[in-house]
Amino acid sequence: MRSAQQRPGAAPADDATSRARIRDAAIRRFGAEGFGVGLRAIAADAGVSPALVLHHFGSKEGLRRACDEHVLAVIAEVKARSVTAAGPEMVMTQMAEIEQYAPLVAYQLRSVLAGGEMAKALLEDFMASARTWVADGVAAGTLRPSRDEEARVRYLTLSGYGGILGWMALDPPEDFGDLGPWLRRYMEGVGLPIMELFTEGLFTDRRMLDAYLSYVSDPPADEAQRSA
Amino acid sequence: MRSAQQRPGAAPADDATSRARIRDAAIRRFGAEGFGVGLRAIAADAGVSPALVLHHFGSKEGLRRACDEHVLAVIAEVKARSVTAAGPEMVMTQMAEIEQYAPLVAYQLRSVLAGGEMAKALLEDFMASARTWVADGVAAGTLRPSRDEEARVRYLTLSGYGGILGWMALDPPEDFGDLGPWLRRYMEGVGLPIMELFTEGLFTDRRMLDAYLSYVSDPPADEAQRSA
DNA sequence: GTCTATATAATGATAGAC
DNA sequence: GTCTATCATTATATAGAC
Numbered sequence: 001m002r003s004a005q006q007r008p009g010a011a012p013a014d015d016a017t018s019r020a021r022i023r024d025a026a027i028r029r030f031g032a033e034g035f036g037v038g039l040r041a042i043a044a045d046a047g048v049s050p051a052l053v054l055h056h057f058g059s060k061e062g063l064r065r066a067c068d069e070h071v072l073a074v075i076a077e078v079k080a081r082s083v084t085a086a087g088p089e090m091v092m093t094q095m096a097e098i099e100q101y102a103p104l105v106a107y108q109l110r111s112v113l114a115g116g117e118m119a120k121a122l123l124e125d126f127m128a129s130a131r132t133w134v135a136d137g138v139a140a141g142t143l144r145p146s147r148d149e150e151a152r153v154r155y156l157t158l159s160g161y162g163g164i165l166g167w168m169a170l171d172p173p174e175d176f177g178d179l180g181p182w183l184r185r186y187m188e189g190v191g192l193p194i195m196e197l198f199t200e201g202l203f204t205d206r207r208m209l210d211a212y213l214s215y216v217s218d219p220p221a222d223e224a225q226r227s228a
Numbered sequence: 229m230r231s232a233q234q235r236p237g238a239a240p241a242d243d244a245t246s247r248a249r250i251r252d253a254a255i256r257r258f259g260a261e262g263f264g265v266g267l268r269a270i271a272a273d274a275g276v277s278p279a280l281v282l283h284h285f286g287s288k289e290g291l292r293r294a295c296d297e298h299v300l301a302v303i304a305e306v307k308a309r310s311v312t313a314a315g316p317e318m319v320m321t322q323m324a325e326i327e328q329y330a331p332l333v334a335y336q337l338r339s340v341l342a343g344g345e346m347a348k349a350l351l352e353d354f355m356a357s358a359r360t361w362v363a364d365g366v367a368a369g370t371l372r373p374s375r376d377e378e379a380r381v382r383y384l385t386l387s388g389y390g391g392i393l394g395w396m397a398l399d400p401p402e403d404f405g406d407l408g409p410w411l412r413r414y415m416e417g418v419g420l421p422i423m424e425l426f427t428e429g430l431f432t433d434r435r436m437l438d439a440y441l442s443y444v445s446d447p448p449a450d451e452a453q454r455s456a
Numbered sequence: 457g458t459c460t461a462t463a464t465a466a467t468g469a470t471a472g473a474c
Numbered sequence: 475g476t477c478t479a480t481c482a483t484t485a486t487a488t489a490g491a492c
Contacts, residue, residue: 018475036264038467049477054469056475112397113341119397144432148420155391155421156430158398162390163383169340169347170386191440192376193383198430199437202384204372209427212419246457266485277459282487284457 019056022046024103026053027067031106032176035064035114068111068118071104075125102179113165127157163190247284250274252331254281255295259334260404263292263342296339296346299332303353330407341393355385391418 016024025045029037039060043050057063078097098105111118131153137143146152164186173182203209244252253273257265267288271278285291306325326333339346359381365371374380392414401410431437 039469040467050468051470051478052476060468112394115397115400123394123398142432142435143430144424144428146421146424151417152421152424154398155418155425158394158418159387159391162392162394163387164390165393166340166351166386166390169343170351172343189379190383190386191444193374193380195437195440196372196374196380197383197425199434200372201429202371202426204370206427207370209423212423216419267487268485278486279460279488280458286487288486 018046018048018052022048022053022056023063023066023070026063027071027107028103028177030064030067031103031108031110034110039063067107068121071107071111072121072125074101074104075108075122079129098183099178099180102177105179106173106176109165109168112161123157123161126161127153130157246274246276246280250276250281250284251291251294251298254291255299255335256331256405258292258295259331259336259338262338267291295335296349299335299339300349300353302329302332303336303350307357326411327406327408330405333407334401334404337393337396340389351385351389354389355381358385 022042026042029042029045039053040050042063043053046053053063057066078101108122112122113119131150134143134149134153134156138145138149167186167189171182171185173179250270254270257270257273267278267281270291271281274281281291285294306329336350340350341347359378362371362377362381362384366373366377395414395417399410399413401407
């Protein structure tokens with residue numbers, strides 16, 4: 001049904017070059033099973049010998065670098081041509097986009113889990129998007145200003161993305177090839193609490209915030225000691 | 229200075245049984261480098277032969293199970309005797325506790341990253357604590373009630389814990405043996421945005437929440453189609 | 457309980473034919 | 475470009491002496 005279609009980094013297209021087939025197979029395997037997976041499995045998926053993988057990419061490390069680059073490139077490309085609508089529809093639009101690139105998303109999640117430079121690059125990328133989105137919202141008057149915009153952008157990005165990772169641990173995707181149902185479960189599970197928290201907050205009064213602010217501006221004895 | 233002290237799962241106490249020494253060495257290695265680490269390294273840390281590790285735990289899998297059990301047991305023990313103070317001091321108190329059990333915390337973070345049953349057990353555990361904390365807060369009138377308390381507890385736990393994982397990817401601890409400075413950086417980095425968000429929310433009006441609620445109670449056509 | 461020595465399987469990587 | 479055959483290394487795990 002979709003066999004003839006050209007989805008970047010997705011199902012194997014028989015007409016692609018071996019190099020691309022290997023890379024796409026690697027992205028799928030790495031995404032589904034983590035970076036511990038062997039070259040033999042990847043080679044088998046791509047329908048080539050293990051030696052050819054090394055011939056094209058030099059080493060496993062080189063293969064991973066190629067996957068990283070390709071994933072980042074596709075993300076940049078998708079981002080460049082996506083119309084960033086504001087409002088709840090945006091989320092749904094992006095959802096549809098995401099489902100289309102399931103292997104990329106899985107690879108991405110694994111990369112953040114694994115840490116390292118790729119994780120930083122991805123998170124910095126998401127933070128950049130969030131920075132724009134928040135700044136626009138504040139300018140338009142739909143989002144409250146913060147006492148520290150950069151810290152808020154960082155927190156929103158990390159907790160949002162990290163929340164997905166936590167959800168993945170609690171409810172692992174059954175099929176990494178089709179993350180759709182899993183993403184839908186996630187959205188349904190966190191939608192209400194997010195909307196509530198972002199609209200109404202959690203505390204009934206300002207005491208905790210005020211306590212924190214005075215704590216920071218005038219730290220108690222043993223904290224002052226440390227910086228002395 | 230601390231050599232004679234008895235910190236569960238912490239620095240090697242020469243008087244402990246080999247079995248315990250191996251297990252503690254494993255917790256430290258697994259926590260610092262992940263579960264890919266070899267038995268040889270663990271055996272060397274514990275000052276025993278690799279064969280003895282297998283003798284005591286049967287397999288690497290068995291060793292990991294023993295580590296899991298021990299970590300869960302220590303967490304339960306600490307939790308049981310901790311006085312759960314309400315307010316910002318609670319966080320600070322728990323911080324001090326956490327620093328004391330750095331190897332356990334690192335192991336825990338790795339476990340959640342790795343997924344599997346241990347990750348579920350840990351997250352369920354944290355959710356149980358959060359459930360109590362939130363229920364008490366709502367009863368005391370310091371926390372707002374939610375339209376779905378369970379979903380909120382889940383979201384707060386996952387995003388909170390996941391935020392730490394994300395932070396770890398962005399700013400990896402330099403020394404897993406002493407997570408103190410790293411945890412302090414994290415707390416300083418997220419303290420203000422959390423207090424702001426929990427007190428004031430993010431949106432300036434209720435439109436997003438209302439849109440979401442009406443979306444859920446009366447889904448558009450293609451969503452209704454799916455459930456038909 | 458603890459060791460040395462070893463079995464066995466899998467890994468990433470190389471050499472060289474085609 | 476692509477393969478087969480193989481190497482060197484490392485991994486977990488076992489056997490058996492002490």
